[in-house]
Amino acid sequence: MYGLGILKGMWVTLTHFIDSYVEDIKWLGRNRYFSKEGIQHRRSKDTKGIFTVQYPEEKLPVPEEFRFVPFLIYDVDADGNKQDRCTSCGICAKVCPPQCIWIVRTEDPVTKRPVPEPVDFFIDVDICMNCGYCAEYCPFDAIKMDHDYEMASFDRHAEHIFNKEKLSKPAGYYAGIRPTNFNREETLKAEEAAKKAAAAAAKAAAAAAKPADAAAGNPPATPAQ
Amino acid sequence: MTEATTTAAPVEKHELETRFPDAVKAEARPGYTGFLVETSKLTEVATALRDEMGYDYLSSVTAVDYYSDAPNAENFIEVVYHFYKSTGGGALEIKVQTPRENSTVPSLTPLYPGADFQEREAYDLYGVNFEGHPDQRRILMWEGFAGYPMRKDWKEAYFEEEVKPFKNRWPEGQVYRIEDRNPFNKNNKYPQGFDPVGFKETDDPKLYEVLERAAREYSEDIDTEQVVVNLGPQHPSTHGVFRMAVRLDGETIVALKPVMGYLHRNHEKIGERNTWTMNMPFTDRLDYLSSMSNNFGYALAVEKLMGDKAAPPERAEYLRVIMAELTRISNHLWAVGFLLNDLGAFFTPSLYAIQERELILDIFEATTGSRMMCNYFRFGGVARDLPEGIYGKIKDLVFERLPRKIDELDIYLSENELVRSRSEGVGVITPEEAIAFSTAGPVLRASGVPYDIRRADPYSIYDRFKFEVTVRQHGDVYDRYMIRLDEMRQSLDILKQAITDLPGGAAGGEVMNGKNPYQVRVPAGESYGRVEGPKGELGYYIVSNGKGNPARYHVRAPSFINLTVLEKMCVGQKVADVVVNLGSIDIVLGEVDR
Ligand code: SF4
Ligand code: SF4
Numbered sequence: 001m002y003g004l005g006i007l008k009g010m011w012v013t014l015t016h017f018i019d020s021y022v023e024d025i026k027w028l029g030r031n032r033y034f035s036k037e038g039i040q041h042r043r044s045k046d047t048k049g050i051f052t053v054q055y056p057e058e059k060l061p062v063p064e065e066f067r068f069v070p071f072l073i074y075d076v077d078a079d080g081n082k083q084d085r086c087t088s089c090g091i092c093a094k095v096c097p098p099q100c101i102w103i104v105r106t107e108d109p110v111t112k113r114p115v116p117e118p119v120d121f122f123i124d125v126d127i128c129m130n131c132g133y134c135a136e137y138c139p140f141d142a143i144k145m146d147h148d149y150e151m152a153s154f155d156r157h158a159e160h161i162f163n164k165e166k167l168s169k170p171a172g173y174y175a176g177i178r179p180t181n182f183n184r185e186e187t188l189k190a191e192e193a194a195k196k197a198a199a200a201a202a203k204a205a206a207a208a209a210k211p212a213d214a215a216a217g218n219p220p221a222t223p224a225q
Numbered sequence: 226m227t228e229a230t231t232t233a234a235p236v237e238k239h240e241l242e243t244r245f246p247d248a249v250k251a252e253a254r255p256g257y258t259g260f261l262v263e264t265s266k267l268t269e270v271a272t273a274l275r276d277e278m279g280y281d282y283l284s285s286v287t288a289v290d291y292y293s294d295a296p297n298a299e300n301f302i303e304v305v306y307h308f309y310k311s312t313g314g315g316a317l318e319i320k321v322q323t324p325r326e327n328s329t330v331p332s333l334t335p336l337y338p339g340a341d342f343q344e345r346e347a348y349d350l351y352g353v354n355f356e357g358h359p360d361q362r363r364i365l366m367w368e369g370f371a372g373y374p375m376r377k378d379w380k381e382a383y384f385e386e387e388v389k390p391f392k393n394r395w396p397e398g399q400v401y402r403i404e405d406r407n408p409f410n411k412n413n414k415y416p417q418g419f420d421p422v423g424f425k426e427t428d429d430p431k432l433y434e435v436l437e438r439a440a441r442e443y444s445e446d447i448d449t450e451q452v453v454v455n456l457g458p459q460h461p462s463t464h465g466v467f468r469m470a471v472r473l474d475g476e477t478i479v480a481l482k483p484v485m486g487y488l489h490r491n492h493e494k495i496g497e498r499n500t501w502t503m504n505m506p507f508t509d510r511l512d513y514l515s516s517m518s519n520n521f522g523y524a525l526a527v528e529k530l531m532g533d534k535a536a537p538p539e540r541a542e543y544l545r546v547i548m549a550e551l552t553r554i555s556n557h558l559w560a561v562g563f564l565l566n567d568l569g570a571f572f573t574p575s576l577y578a579i580q581e582r583e584l585i586l587d588i589f590e591a592t593t594g595s596r597m598m599c600n601y602f603r604f605g606g607v608a609r610d611l612p613e614g615i616y617g618k619i620k621d622l623v624f625e626r627l628p629r630k631i632d633e634l635d636i637y638l639s640e641n642e643l644v645r646s647r648s649e650g651v652g653v654i655t656p657e658e659a660i661a662f663s664t665a666g667p668v669l670r671a672s673g674v675p676y677d678i679r680r681a682d683p684y685s686i687y688d689r690f691k692f693e694v695t696v697r698q699h700g701d702v703y704d705r706y707m708i709r710l711d712e713m714r715q716s717l718d719i720l721k722q723a724i725t726d727l728p729g730g731a732a733g734g735e736v737m738n739g740k741n742p743y744q745v746r747v748p749a750g751e752s753y754g755r756v757e758g759p760k761g762e763l764g765y766y767i768v769s770n771g772k773g774n775p776a777r778y779h780v781r782a783p784s785f786i787n788l789t790v791l792e793k794m795c796v797g798q799k800v801a802d803v804v805v806n807l808g809s810i811d812i813v814l815g816e817v818d819r
Contacts, residue, residue: 005640012637013573043587045621051580063591065612093395095743097503104398122400131506131600136608137743145594161400180612 020049034058064178067132067145069125072167073174084168085142087116092134092143100127101134121164126156141185147177240278241317245270252320256530256750256769259318267321268331271306275336280308280317282660282676283333285753285764285781286343288351292325292377302328302351305766307753307781311660311674313681316753323353325376332358339663342789350375350493362431365486365818374491381494388498388774436472436480451479454800458487462567462804465814469791469803476799481792485785485817492819496778501527501604501745504778509598511780512816514559517552517589518758520602521545525684526754526765527604530747534605540734541606542686543727547619548589548601549756550716550723554627555585556759557667557709557716560811561634564706567808568647574638581630584622591615604745606737616724616731623720631713639707648702652794652806655700662790665783666761668810671708672700678757689726690719705809744773751777760784760811780819784812 024032032038039058042051053060070092074082093101102122106115135144146169153159175182241249241260248266252259262270274280285307292300301322308317323330332355333340344355345364352373355361363370372379385391393399436453451474457463466487472480492511496504508523509516524545528535537545562578586596591612593599601608611619638644654664659672669676677694679687695711697704728734749771755764761783768777787810794806 002642005642005645009637009641012577012633016577043584045584045618045626047580051583063594063612065592065594065609066590067594090395091743094390095500095502096394097389097499097506099389099391099394101394102398102400103395104400105396120398120400122398124402129506129510130595130598132594132608133502133506133600133743136741161402 016049018049023049036061062147062149064180066147067130067135068149069128069130069146069151069162070123070134070143070167071146071169072121072143072164073141073171074168075171082168082170084117084164085140085171086118086121086138087140087142088114088118088121089116089139091137091139095133095137097131097133098127098129100124118164121167123162123167124160125151125162126160144174144178144181241270241274241319244273244277249319252318254750256748258751259316259320262319262321264321264323264330267319268333268336270319271333271336274308274317274319278317279310279312282309282311283307283337283340283663284309284316284665284755284762285766285779286333286340286347287766287779287781288347288353288375289768289777289779290325290351290375290377294378300325302353304330304347304353306333307764307766309682311676313676315682318753328353329356330354331356332361334358337663338661339786339789342785343663346785349373352376360435360482362435363486365489367486368431374494381491388772389500389503432470432482432484435482436470456800456803458484463807464563464812467807467812467814467817469807471795471800471803473800476801478795478798478800478803481795481803483788483791485788485814488814488818490819493778493780497775499775499778500773501747501775502743504775505602506598506600508780509600510815511782511819512758512760512763512784512813513597514813515552515556515759516597516599517548517601518556518756518763520599521549521685522754522756522758522763523765524602524604524754525756526752526767527745527747529752529754530750530767530769531604531745532748535738535745537606537738538735539728540610541736541738543723544607544611544736545602545685546687546690547720547723547727548592548599548607550720551585551588551619553716553759554713555582556811557713558582558634560667560759560808561638561706561709564702564805564808564811565638565644567804568644574634577630577634577637581627584626588615588619588622591618603737603741605739606741608741610733610736611731616727619720620724623717623724628714628717631710631717635710639710644706645703647805648706648809650699651702651798651802652705652809653699653701654790654794658790658793659700662793664761664787664790666758666787667705667708667712668761668787668790670695671697671704673698678755678762682755684754684756687719690722692716692718702805702809709811746773747771747775755781758783760813760816761787780816782816782819784810784814784816785819788812788817 027038030037032041033054034057039053039060041047042053043060073085075085077083088103088105090103093103100123103118104120106117106119107113108115130145132145239251239260242251245266248263248270250261252261283306287305289303289305291303302325303320303322305318305320308319321330328351330353332344334344335357342364344358345361347353348355348361349363349366350373366374374381385393433453451472453470453472455468455470457468458466468484470482470484471478492507496507499507504523505520508519511519558578558581562575565574566572589599590596592615593601593608654668654672656673659669659674673696675694675696678684680694692715695708695715697708747769749769751766751768753764753766755762762781763783764781766777766779766781767775770776791807791810795803798806
């Protein structure tokens with residue numbers, strides 16, 4: 001029948017419309033709007049009806065891997081001194097596709113040799129394409145992608161070349177936004193350190209055991225793992 | 226014919242070589258494949274290819290500049306053609322060489338009309354003159370542009386160094402914005418005698434001349450007034466910045482010429498300055514609605530050259546397929562939603578489609594870090610494994626929600642009388658035309674040609690999945706809409722299999738072959754990697770000279786080449802049909818213009 005197709009179509013629209021209110025009723029007492037669960041539900045497979053998120057009052061939580069403009073990480077040592085993780089090795093600047101990273105290296109004033117710590121570090125955030133390569137390839141876990149995407153400003157010339165000061169954030173911040181990544185890296189680092197310590201200990205033990213063993217004619221002891 | 230005693234023929238000669246012993250030479254350069262053809266014999270060889278050997282589908286035409294400033298070095302421009310059989314199988318690649326000064330090559334448009342835009346592009350960017358081309362004008366650059374930007378000795382406005390990485394970033398670390406140092410005005414070149422101030426739209430003589438020519442052919446003896454109308458470039462229904470100059474007889478289209486390039490970023494030039502790895506995030510920005518498929522094609526092309534050491538592990542292969550198929554669904558949702566937008570149904574259908582797309586993008590975001598610019602593929606695998614919970618989320622979507630929602634779109638639209646009367650019988654393309662015009666993807670299959678690269682020339686692990694290559698028979702807008710629904714359902718089938726078979730399942734596993742180095746070494750040679758993108762054949766033609774950057778990086782963009790058939794679709798139809806015809810091709814201007 002002519003017009004049936006249109007009616008069927010309008011039926012779909014009508015169900016969507018009704019669903020919006022049915023959902024609201026189902027959620028009575030719980031917060032469908034402006035709450036974590038509500039937002040989570042609206043982006044789940046069960047969502048029905050209206051699914052709009054009222055930005056900026058409501059914000060979608062970003063997943064851990066979400067990447068937006070990089071930042072630099074510093075550790076704080078026992079005396080409260082900031083220690084840059086960056087060694088100005090230059091890999092991030094070399095791999096950055098739009099070439100928006102500039103690194104000013106430090107030189108030892110006496111020997112004129114490069115010191116593994118950047119004097120300054122710039123990223124032109126207007127050019128950064130948020131590809132995440134710098135974070136992916138940095139061998140020292142010194143640069144990571146941020147989650148903070150609200151950084152519009154009025155004057156791009158004054159604001160949008162970020163320097164080292166503006167880019168630097170403590171390791172704790174990183175641990176906060178990317179807990180899984182942080183833990184994985186820390187475990188790896190700990191393992192590495194343990195391995196190194198074990199190797200050093202074994203070496204020392206072997207060195208100590210050698211003269212005695214050689215004298216007794218014993219085979220060298222296998223170091224404990 | 227007397228039978229020659231064929232004892233111990235060293236290498237079996239290709240048909241083409243035996244047929245044209247003087248004009249065709251097998252490629253001898255290491256890492257290269259295909260044949261070198263005498264320029265003067267090109268048309269003859271192509272005719273034989275099409276009519277006798279069944280290579281009826283000319284997929285890609287492009288040029289490469291072999292330039293060296295060393296004294297006595299061999300300098301020439303090479304035009305590269307990739308032929309296929311529409312019944313399936315691998316490529317037959319032929320090349321012709323022409324000197325850099327006065328480069329001239331016979332045009333293949335009379336044989337393969339689909340070469341039209343691609344030859345114009347090679348003319349525009351490389352300055353190759355295609356003899357016999359009916360309408361050789363610039364296509365991506367504007368008429369006032371001086372020089373041929375893809376030539377190796379051409380320097381762009383903010384030229385810094387031949388290739389990246391640039392030294393002033395590291396180790397020198399000088400901070401400045403290049404545009405601050407290099408005011409654009411002082412670095413712009415115009416052709417001789419060109420007056421940028423006095424330039425008016427009506428001074429676009431070549432374009433209007435073609436339209437004029439078509440007009441006379443069409444209605445010599447009918448006494449009606451014809452008008453030229455420009456649709457676009459800035460209008461929602463042109464999907465970005467796309468302009469169609471049409472000549473109208475009343476409300477009937479007499480001639481139509483697409484005008485593009487408003488978004489041109491010279492993607493390929495940037496690609497040749499980049500290192501191999503750097504190109505990956507740039508491919509995202511080509512067709513920004515399906516960045517995963519773009520990654521896929523480029524990864525394949527480079528991996529082909531790198532050989533076994535870049536073979537991805539099993540889990541990565543599955544993840545690639547999962548991502549590519551999710552991309553196809555999200556792209557088709559968008560295409561279907563916006564087709565209705567083009568019909569004037571602003572905005573309800575698109576919103577239903579967008580809702581599902583958002584859920585897919587959530588998966589992309591959690592896995593890759595970005596909703597649209599995914600940058601997920603690496604040579605030899607993918608960047609990272611699925612994070613916790615995402616496996617389940619994909620499963621939920623694929624098994625529960627998406628099938629239901631696709632059905633809902635179907636109910637909502639397919640039988641709608643307005644949709645049907647506006648799209649049935651509109652913009653009809655016959656199978657022969659679809660092949661001749663090198664159309665690809667849904668446009669080709671809606672015309673009844675069962676050509677899908679996932680089956681015709683399988684890549685990755687597609688040969689392991691059961692799915693159908695869907696076709697529709699009418700070749701009109703309605704079928705191009707329906708075929709997208711069909712394809713989404715097939716993609717769901719593939720996804721169901723891929724998710725179930727995913728090695729490691731939700732637990733995770735190896736996704737990268739070896740380390741993921743920031744600089745890869747790609748052996749010298751050429752390769753063409755193509756995938757069945759959501760919009761059709763997406764191919765990357767790359768040439769490596771063994772250095773850290775590609776010597777040639779070309780994208781065979783399906784949106785761009787599918788547009789060749791637009792005029793054919795529209796001529797004889799009404800103005801109102803133009804917009805929906807364009808919508809049914811499903812273009813993304815980032816890919817058309819590159
Ligand atoms: S951020 Fe990392 S990659 Fe970049 S210079 Fe510092 S240590 Fe090297
Ligand atoms: S995210 Fe990409 S573009 Fe941005 S600074 Fe890092 S490497 Fe460069």
